[in-house]
Amino acid sequence: MTSARLMLGNGLAKDLAADTARRSEDFHQRAGRRPCLATVLVGDDPASVTYVRMKQNRCRQAGIESRHVALPDTTSTEELVAALTALSEDPEVDGILLQHPVPAQIDERAAFEAIAAGKDVDGVTMHSFAAMAFGLPGYDSCTPGGIMRLLDHHGVDPAGRHAVVIGRSPILGKPVAMLLLARDATVTVCHSKTQDLPAIVRTADIVVAAVGRPEFVRGDWLKPGAVVVDAGYNEGNVGDVAFDEAMSRADLVTPVPGGVGPMTISVLLDQTVRAAFEHAGLG
Incomplete structure (x- = not known):
């Protein structure tokens, strides 16, 4: 039997990243600031630290401001919720990514739900899931x-x-x-x-x-x-x-x-820039 064809993501991700960088620069010219993605990391799990650093590097390449919030591994659910709520209320932040998994003492679902729906560019909230289920506007x-x-x-x-x-x-x-x-x-x-x-x-x-x-x-x-x-x-x-x-x-x-x-990080950054345009009312 003939060998299967490969579904490669590298080229498509590169094309999406280039388009995201172009739209990010357009936003910068029109809004006077860059789109901003806030990453939140609880603890210092090596894999999570590496993932967050990778996302920060990709943000820089795409012309997206990266704001990082590092919390100790002793952080409580209430403290994490407070940090996410503050980012949700910050008009300079367009997207929020909570790096998961979080330490065992934290209620991860409660933390996710502290992220404003309009900034859930990682698509982890119940609002985003409902939008995916009903085919409504939102973030995947x-x-x-x-x-x-x-x-x-x-x-x-x-x-x-x-x-x-x-x-x-x-x-x-x-x-x-x-x-x-x-x-x-x-x-x-x-x-x-x-x-x-x-x-x-x-x-x-x-x-x-x-x-x-x-x-x-x-x-x-x-x-x-x-x-x-x-x-x-x-x-x-x-x-x-x-x-x-x-x-x-x-x-x-x-x-x-x-x-x-x-494709995963490329979609994250694409949705961050889309959120920035929506927050600024630039369409």
């Missing part, structure tokens, strides 16, 4: 939003197709299911309690793997000609799908790295 969860752009870029129309999402996290599995449903796919969401998962996956025209287990989805689970989106990232640059096996069976496959990953 960044990785799901990136997945949809990747599908569009490669000419994959979800309408009428069966999409199986493996994973039900509030920032990936559930929102990508809502975005696919809004595009007229028939969506099945699978999880740790799903029985006979391989049989369900074999019925899928589109598979989104977001379970966080290396090479969990095997090639013989896949329907020949399926579109496979691997949204997992595990130690050793390994995704949630057995890549070589998928390549011999599917039609399109996202690699790890270089597939979904590059």
